Amino acid sequence: MKSFILAGLLLCGWGYAATVKDREGAVRADRAVMENDKRWAYNDIESGFRQAKLTGKPLLVVLRCVPCLSCMGLDSAVLMQGDELAPLLDQFVCVRVINANALDLTKFQFDFDLSFSTLFFNGDGTVYGRYGSWTHQKNSADTTISGYKRSLEAALKIHAGYPGNKAQLAGKQGEPLPFVNPLDMPNLAGRYQAHLDWDGKVMQSCIHCHMLGDSLRASYREKKEPIPTEWVYPMPSPETLGLTLAADPVGDVTAVATGSMADAAGVKTGDTLASVAGQPLVSLADVSWVLHRTDDVEATALEMVVNRGGQEMPVKVALPAGWKHGADNSGRAGAWPMRGMATGGMVLVDLTDEERLARGLGKDGMALFVKGLGMYGKHALAKKTGFMKEDVIVECDGLKDRMTESRLLGHLLQKRLLGDEVEISLLRGKERKTLKLPMQ
Known part of the structure; x- marks a missing residue:
């Protein structure tokens, strides 16, 4: 019964998000449906980590901006689970978070401009990988979950190899940021509390994920300092290198732009990225994370391993100084x-x-x-x-x-x-x- 109620809420959401604009109602409806769900811990990350440690399961945290139309279809497909996802989700501790007010920014570093993201953790806080889809972001009716399923499978494989593979995961961990708590950010401090105001106006008490990136940039601007390149061009897409990747299977190269950095390195259509900068891949978001963490002040080389015809081979992609300035940030929030x-x-x-x-x-x-x-x-x-x-x-x-x-x-x-x-x-x-x- 719950699935039908949820489907109805989300289908209505597709219609009223741009017209009725009942953002407050959408958030309260989400809480009413999900608060007592047996699978999902609702807005309680700490309990998720405790449960992961207790059970030995990996932790899956979905971050969802409920009122946003983007990714609505993917969100509904994941929550309604179905025969494809349920057996996989059973192997995780699952947490659903609908606001960024209390996020620990030492752990939760992802593409802040997406309205649906997932992070996979070990119970000790080690990040296994990230999931985020710009394909779904651009099409609210897209309920395709094949890529998400592959990401769940990849995260479980990494978990099965932990802690023996911990060294490979070092680069997946968060980078030092000027703030560890959103409530410390100048544009947010004093305006928000750690928890949503369910007794008042919920929407006005909510810090949205995109506000984290906005506030980081504003903090540099207000100090009259240059905004770091990684925050002008956050989480660059693989297309910045000239790579078009399939979401399913993870890392399949479907096209290489002629004359691009990837083309010059010898990457070919039909290759599969086995690892990037030594890191195993959970989704395309992991590739963007590597690019986010790779500096562009000086020329450098990005090391990848590709599978070609059943054989793995190393590839080095030469990145010139300033390569991130070729990224496209125009469609981001x-x-x-x-x-x-x-x-x-x-x-x-x-x-x-x-x-x-x-x-x-x-x-x-x-x-x-x-x-x-x-x-x-x-x-x-x-x-x-x-x-x-x-x-x-x-x-x-x-x-x-x-x-x-x-x-x-x-x-x-x-x-x-x-x-x-x-x-x-x-x-x-x-x-x-x-x-x-x-x-x-």
Whole structure:
């Protein structure tokens, strides 16, 4: 009976998330269904670790932003379990967390921009791996669980080899962060408590996962320090290297972009990534985690092992200095606050070759089309400064070369600080204008 109730709630959620917008109701409904569930510990990570230690089972923690439409289909499929997942979930201690208020950031480091993530742990706190799906994030109706099933199987395999494989897992552990508790972050301190206010307005008491990345970036900006590259381009996708990977089976290479870093290293379509930087893979998110932790200040090499035709072989992918600046962060939740800081709320799109030709512009120069302008707060600054939709930016802060919005955001967030002023040249029709935009 519970499964049918849950399915109904989620199906309604698909309809009302964008119209009714009953975020408060969605959270309370989730609690009503899941609070007494026999499989899932609800919003209680500490009990999950205690139970994992007691039983010797691995711990699975799902982090879910309930009101978000994204990943709704995957969330429903996992919670309703079915014949595919139930036997696997029985081998885990399962915890469902719907807010980030009390997360221990020494352990819970993942893609903060996703609305559904999973971390796999040993009871002693060792991270086995991460799961997160941008495919599901972009399609709320996608209930495909084959990749999730493979991730459960991979995590169980790692658990079976523990602690003998502990050295291989060292790189999967969290990195030092400026804050270990979300409630210590400047933008969140004093505004939230460790627990949700179920007796009041639940939504207003909730710290969403994306707010963690937003607050980290804001803490650097407010101190007038460059934002570190890993937080301008967090959790880069394998496509940054030129790799397109299948979610099922884990690590299958379905395409290699011609001329890419992966192509130059000799990775081929049909290969399977057996490990990256010595780490066994649970999902694509593990590859992104390795890239997140790999520096780009100096040129380096990323070591991988690929399985080709049943044989494993080592591969080294040469990463040039600044390689992360080729990552695309435009579709992330965190991109919107970054636009407020760097471009005053402008949404920019690099014009295609055809669009450039129609406007009489060359292929190699900057031509960033102002697709949208924010209307409120920091995001209204560009509009107030004189920028308009459909302007084409052809020079910014002395930069004239062709680049994406993501690359320009990286430059402005790392080379220009709060209070600086940047000169921008644009085309409005055939008229060229120059405006000065303050950094926020």
